[in-house]
Amino acid sequence: MTPKHPPNQEHIDDNMIKVEVNLDDISGEWLGFVMDRLFEAGANDVFYTPIYMKKNRPGVLLQLLCSNQALPEMKEILLQETTTLGIRYYPLTVHRMERKFIQVDTAWGPVTVKQGISNGEVFQSSPEYADCKAIAEEHGIPLKQVYQSVWKQL
Amino acid sequence: MTPKHPPNQEHIDDNMIKVEVNLDDISGEWLGFVMDRLFEAGANDVFYTPIYMKKNRPGVLLQLLCSNQALPEMKEILLQETTTLGIRYYPLTVHRMERKFIQVDTAWGPVTVKQGISNGEVFQSSPEYADCKAIAEEHGIPLKQVYQSVWKQL
Amino acid sequence: MTPKHPPNQEHIDDNMIKVEVNLDDISGEWLGFVMDRLFEAGANDVFYTPIYMKKNRPGVLLQLLCSNQALPEMKEILLQETTTLGIRYYPLTVHRMERKFIQVDTAWGPVTVKQGISNGEVFQSSPEYADCKAIAEEHGIPLKQVYQSVWKQL
Amino acid sequence: MTPKHPPNQEHIDDNMIKVEVNLDDISGEWLGFVMDRLFEAGANDVFYTPIYMKKNRPGVLLQLLCSNQALPEMKEILLQETTTLGIRYYPLTVHRMERKFIQVDTAWGPVTVKQGISNGEVFQSSPEYADCKAIAEEHGIPLKQVYQSVWKQL
Amino acid sequence: MTPKHPPNQEHIDDNMIKVEVNLDDISGEWLGFVMDRLFEAGANDVFYTPIYMKKNRPGVLLQLLCSNQALPEMKEILLQETTTLGIRYYPLTVHRMERKFIQVDTAWGPVTVKQGISNGEVFQSSPEYADCKAIAEEHGIPLKQVYQSVWKQL
Amino acid sequence: MTPKHPPNQEHIDDNMIKVEVNLDDISGEWLGFVMDRLFEAGANDVFYTPIYMKKNRPGVLLQLLCSNQALPEMKEILLQETTTLGIRYYPLTVHRMERKFIQVDTAWGPVTVKQGISNGEVFQSSPEYADCKAIAEEHGIPLKQVYQSVWKQL
Numbered sequence: 001m002t003p004k005h006p007p008n009q010e011h012i013d014d015n016m017i018k019v020e021v022n023l024d025d026i027s028g029e030w031l032g033f034v035m036d037r038l039f040e041a042g043a044n045d046v047f048y049t050p051i052y053m054k055k056n057r058p059g060v061l062l063q064l065l066c067s068n069q070a071l072p073e074m075k076e077i078l079l080q081e082t083t084t085l086g087i088r089y090y091p092l093t094v095h096r097m098e099r100k101f102i103q104v105d106t107a108w109g110p111v112t113v114k115q116g117i118s119n120g121e122v123f124q125s126s127p128e129y130a131d132c133k134a135i136a137e138e139h140g141i142p143l144k145q146v147y148q149s150v151w152k153q154l
Numbered sequence: 155m156t157p158k159h160p161p162n163q164e165h166i167d168d169n170m171i172k173v174e175v176n177l178d179d180i181s182g183e184w185l186g187f188v189m190d191r192l193f194e195a196g197a198n199d200v201f202y203t204p205i206y207m208k209k210n211r212p213g214v215l216l217q218l219l220c221s222n223q224a225l226p227e228m229k230e231i232l233l234q235e236t237t238t239l240g241i242r243y244y245p246l247t248v249h250r251m252e253r254k255f256i257q258v259d260t261a262w263g264p265v266t267v268k269q270g271i272s273n274g275e276v277f278q279s280s281p282e283y284a285d286c287k288a289i290a291e292e293h294g295i296p297l298k299q300v301y302q303s304v305w306k307q308l
Numbered sequence: 309m310t311p312k313h314p315p316n317q318e319h320i321d322d323n324m325i326k327v328e329v330n331l332d333d334i335s336g337e338w339l340g341f342v343m344d345r346l347f348e349a350g351a352n353d354v355f356y357t358p359i360y361m362k363k364n365r366p367g368v369l370l371q372l373l374c375s376n377q378a379l380p381e382m383k384e385i386l387l388q389e390t391t392t393l394g395i396r397y398y399p400l401t402v403h404r405m406e407r408k409f410i411q412v413d414t415a416w417g418p419v420t421v422k423q424g425i426s427n428g429e430v431f432q433s434s435p436e437y438a439d440c441k442a443i444a445e446e447h448g449i450p451l452k453q454v455y456q457s458v459w460k461q462l
Numbered sequence: 463m464t465p466k467h468p469p470n471q472e473h474i475d476d477n478m479i480k481v482e483v484n485l486d487d488i489s490g491e492w493l494g495f496v497m498d499r500l501f502e503a504g505a506n507d508v509f510y511t512p513i514y515m516k517k518n519r520p521g522v523l524l525q526l527l528c529s530n531q532a533l534p535e536m537k538e539i540l541l542q543e544t545t546t547l548g549i550r551y552y553p554l555t556v557h558r559m560e561r562k563f564i565q566v567d568t569a570w571g572p573v574t575v576k577q578g579i580s581n582g583e584v585f586q587s588s589p590e591y592a593d594c595k596a597i598a599e600e601h602g603i604p605l606k607q608v609y610q611s612v613w614k615q616l
Numbered sequence: 617m618t619p620k621h622p623p624n625q626e627h628i629d630d631n632m633i634k635v636e637v638n639l640d641d642i643s644g645e646w647l648g649f650v651m652d653r654l655f656e657a658g659a660n661d662v663f664y665t666p667i668y669m670k671k672n673r674p675g676v677l678l679q680l681l682c683s684n685q686a687l688p689e690m691k692e693i694l695l696q697e698t699t700t701l702g703i704r705y706y707p708l709t710v711h712r713m714e715r716k717f718i719q720v721d722t723a724w725g726p727v728t729v730k731q732g733i734s735n736g737e738v739f740q741s742s743p744e745y746a747d748c749k750a751i752a753e754e755h756g757i758p759l760k761q762v763y764q765s766v767w768k769q770l
Numbered sequence: 771m772t773p774k775h776p777p778n779q780e781h782i783d784d785n786m787i788k789v790e791v792n793l794d795d796i797s798g799e800w801l802g803f804v805m806d807r808l809f810e811a812g813a814n815d816v817f818y819t820p821i822y823m824k825k826n827r828p829g830v831l832l833q834l835l836c837s838n839q840a841l842p843e844m845k846e847i848l849l850q851e852t853t854t855l856g857i858r859y860y861p862l863t864v865h866r867m868e869r870k871f872i873q874v875d876t877a878w879g880p881v882t883v884k885q886g887i888s889n890g891e892v893f894q895s896s897p898e899y900a901d902c903k904a905i906a907e908e909h910g911i912p913l914k915q916v917y918q919s920v921w922k923q924l
Contacts, residue, residue, distance in 0.1 A: 018704075025181040025434060026181055028213045029179045033913050047667040047669050052357075052518065053182060054347060056190070056516060065704070079431050085422070088400050089401055090398065095703045096701065097701045123695050126699060133803060136803070144852075147800075187444070187451050202513060203512070205818060205819050206817060233867065240867065242786065244788075250548045297338055297341050332491055335486065340519040343518050344518070364493070364497050365494040366493055369665070393712065396634075397711075450893075456924070459918065509821040511820070511821050511831070554790075554859060555858065555860065557859075558856045588795060598649070605649050605650075606699075643797055648825040671799075673801060675798045676798075
């Protein structure tokens, strides 16, 4: 088990922004696309919530997290790819844990495991989805089985 | 307190259909409109559920209840007003309670109360929303207060 | 195509407030009513999100956007019309695009189209729902067809 | 590892009913209560879905699964404890896997593990939540850690 | 009707924090547990919202409200009991109404009623769920009936 | 504009099954994966709904549509890839419209448009998402703009 990525240290990030947009005049197809574009442009996270809007409209609340520096580009994409004419946002703080990546060997090959560390103690170990998925597809075995195999080694 | 509507007897209705349509390429604005049209055309109920569809699309599941006889007209409206090319449905049974309507006097005038009756026993009394709303708006008082006033009289 | 409304200029509004209330002891009927009241009193937006609360309670998160000046009146309505005993809020910024309204002629009459403009460029054109709905109802044609007719003209 | 419960054999159950009720005039508090009552009375499952109903009402769709024999009692509870005047239902088939319960020893004591078996093969092993929770609370350790300890033993 | 608890005065609390965590790699079982733990540790409120995350993942947004002082302990529990490696938060203001508790007598015994008071005026009276539930269970009567009995006395 | 695919005729399909599974002990990561697997194996549709389950658990209702013939394979995948020990299902009818595919030329190349036809009349024309997305990505233009260009040609 050797580290694959350099460790990311625990820190408090005061430079983050939450951006929100309410959408009731756009289709789900476009929303699937805009999520991809926002991630590609560097959004830290993007997610949708179903909301109930006026006039019996099932709408969607788009929320995204980004750094202050990335805000202008995020706005640009939201204007281009959605139907909104108003974008709201507010600052927030993110406490990020130290992340370390180790490798675990399974019968089908190595799997990266992301560890969360606080005060030098590992409190969290998560097999990386992409690795497990690749094994499941290549070997034709259930994803569940790949995860379980990794958990047994931890 | 005198009945305003003729009572509807308790019965089992085996002639009902649930219709379902998945929608991921339509906006919330149109969905607000189609709900109105379906009710006007005689749907017994229409409601939306948020669903997660492929390719990260937040979609909407439209469900409606109607009689077998009304099915063709409901299909017609769904084709005209939504973007679906496939409409699915299945039969279901509805057990409807006896409904009786009484009037309760409040300081602001009478309010209809819908009663649910089973085996001759009143198990449910609900102030009619439309009456309470009209009083709240006319007299500039909270809707909550109108309901509470009716409940005290029951 | 001539403008119907004076244009609203693009600006950053730092005077906005998001208000939130969690509700698990109120019925959907009342929530439909309070949304109307909040809009009438000048809320910029009001919407509901389904939430999971303690003790298996399906609750509702009411969110509303308003200016700082409108906050006292919004609080007043929330106390009168909902069951909450605590109202929370925080400031946020809204970046509003320039809005221009043009008219497009269809076979059934004119439809207002709202345009979003940034740096002098039109990046968004949306037919106004109210106009399209009025035509659909008056002429007995699908709403979808009205929108499509407008889009072809743009 | 010895069995704690007699095994339940794999079978197709054609005697099941799905019951549905739409609710827009009841509070979340009551819905938490009725879920408990329905489970106590023998419902196989009970769950809620947020739905969008007419007049901007955030409503709740109650769904429950029960045997044909249990239907009358479920209806009775729904009439007593909710505000519905109409209960709809339809038959469905349930394919149940064979269930076997084994015990796994952890540092804090034994935990029951529910196994799913099909054609004699174990395809699923789930630590029982109640056992893991009891250990977590008694020993003041994270629930996550208890599960992980069980997974390692499987 | 005599007060059971000392009254809580109306006040504006500027010392509150909203904490948010997005979760897509944790099961609902664990989320039920962590809600309990957070409440026990003094969270003012904890609730979940369904969210749509990347790669077609139905996720959950955990939101909790706590005082600034409680933030470190809340973070500690979130790290121990969930799978998150990042916790975000922002300050908010809570306007709390004066709360008074009175007792109302019913045929089955006393029920506490929580009153909301603003400027000396009672604008809200809610029967306490725990009391009503205890009566419903002890006497085998519908919860609905207990509430209605209290409402009539108010 | 020439047809790209052979037309699919309007018909009523009585050979369809809706399959449902409730899940409260599985993570969103796995659910993203199982959706892909079910589609690859021939499911006509797969979608998730957020549900509220016992013990404060935010769960997920998986629904899938498939033909009677595909049911065994769908069950197999659900057992392998999810944590369920019980799979429920019921028959339903699907009314499918006639589908015709035409090509529309845009400045960036051709786009397939799916048409819905009933009684020989085109009531629906939808640009294919995959084509529009490919153009948007290749030419670096907003997806919205590609759709609008297609709509103008229709």
